[in-house]
Amino acid sequence: MSLADEIAASGLADYILPRFALKTGRRANIVTGDADARLASVEGAPPVMARGDIVFALVIEGENDAARRFADWLRSDVGQKTIAAFAPTDGPAFGPPPEVSVRTVTKIEGDAALGREVAEAHCARCHRIAPEMTGMTLGSTPSFSALKTxxxxxxxxxxxxxxxxxxxFLLVKGISPPFDPSRPPPIVPVEVTVDEVEALLAYVAQVPAADLGADIESR
Structure with missing residues (x-):
């Protein structure tokens, strides 16, 4: 199995590509054949991640600025944290190469007030978006406070x-692919912008985590 095949089989690409698109406004696609960048083990190439003893490098082919931006994002703190957060169903986890350090501070920017409006308009149909919220939600969906734990x-x-x-049922304009015509949304579809997603994150950052009480002790 090639390094690229190993990445595809692990599910890592499906995990990181949407996050790259949201942060940069650029979409990256996996292709077979000619590509603007390829994963390989090349001596001297800047490493982007490791899995066990295998070190992966993203080799840029040509002058595509988007490919270079993807490589820079993978090597950034955010990119490295995204890679480290992925949990494959099989095999060892991915992580940063030895010489890359990852800071643990996450900076979230956005208009929290707008984020509250977005949450009320779109998220509150299923989630309890604030501790003081009352009304009907889907009982099987966790509240924002519960997710913050x-x-x-x-x-x-x-x-x-x-x-x-x-x-x-939800699209982020310019990021998400269109709905499959053969599988229309089961509810009224929702479209949000990248700015609205960033605002939602800023609002969620201010929501207090739920107090789940002390751990259960058996006697």
């Missing part, structure tokens, strides 16, 4: 539009 809450919210069931 998870260590990876920022990663979940950053790419929520790519996580089921959202792709079936």
């Amino acid at each position: 998870l260590q990876d809450w920022s990663e979940r919210f950053t790419a929520f539009y790519a996580l089921n069931p959202h792709p079936s």
